[in-house]
Amino acid sequence: MRRHRPRRPARRQTPRRLHHRRHPHTPDSATLRTHLAHTLPDYMLPTTYITLDALPLTPNGKLDRNALPAPHYTPTPQGRAPRTPQEETLCRLFADTLRLDHVTIDDDFFTLGGDSIRSLQLITQARTTGLTLTVRDIFDHKTVAALAQIHTETDTGKGVDVAGGAELAAEGALTGLSQDEIERLQAEWGA
Known part of the structure; x- marks a missing residue:
């Protein structure tokens, strides 16, 4: 036995549109x-x-x-210029990672378009310049100025931070390496 379904009223044939007007008191x-x-x-x-x-x-x-228009990320116009070599390096790394022309020390990594994946790219690039940063560092200290204050250099002799917090001793016997290999590694790591 078939059930009789009540007939739905006909839909209007005019398309529904969302109209959005800029309100005179739109906040910045x-x-x-x-x-x-x-x-x-x-x-x-x-x-x-x-x-x-x-x-x-x-x-x-x-x-x-x-x-929709693509977002346009711009550095802080009133931001400060780098004051130290570490800040200069970090500004360059921020700009390279985020594909920007210029970054100030007061610019927030995430406000400029950074995300967790780009933070990993930043960490990788930083390690090639001798700076050791972690993802936690970038999330906690989002600006170049804040990161420059807490950064550690890989050539301090205190060790190199490896994923998970393990530390490799920078001093000690390097067994199985020739003197030439040791000198090349020391030159490469700035020891």
Whole structure:
């Protein structure tokens, strides 16, 4: 036996559209960021705020994500220039990792478009220059100035931080190596 379904009323044939008008009292990015920082945890805060006159829509009336403008990350215009060689190196590494022309010591890695994957790239590049950083360092000390204060150099003689916190002694006998190999390693590691 078939059940009789009640007939649905006909849908309107006009497409539903979302109209978004810029309100005369639209807050600026800094005000919005400050407000959200009081209500959301750090990891949920957007890194970029873009004000649009209207949202781009598909013919079906849905948000057209492909038509949204790409975020543009810019360094802090009033940021300070590097003061030390470590800050110069870190500014260059931030800029290279984030594909920016210039970074100041006051720029936040994550505000400039950094994320956990790029933080790993930054760590790898930093190690090639002799700086030892961890992911925790980058998340806790987000600016070049803060990172420069806590960084450790791999050639301090105290050891090299390896993943997981293990430490390799920088001093001690290097068995099985010729004198030439030892001298090459010392030159390479700045010992």
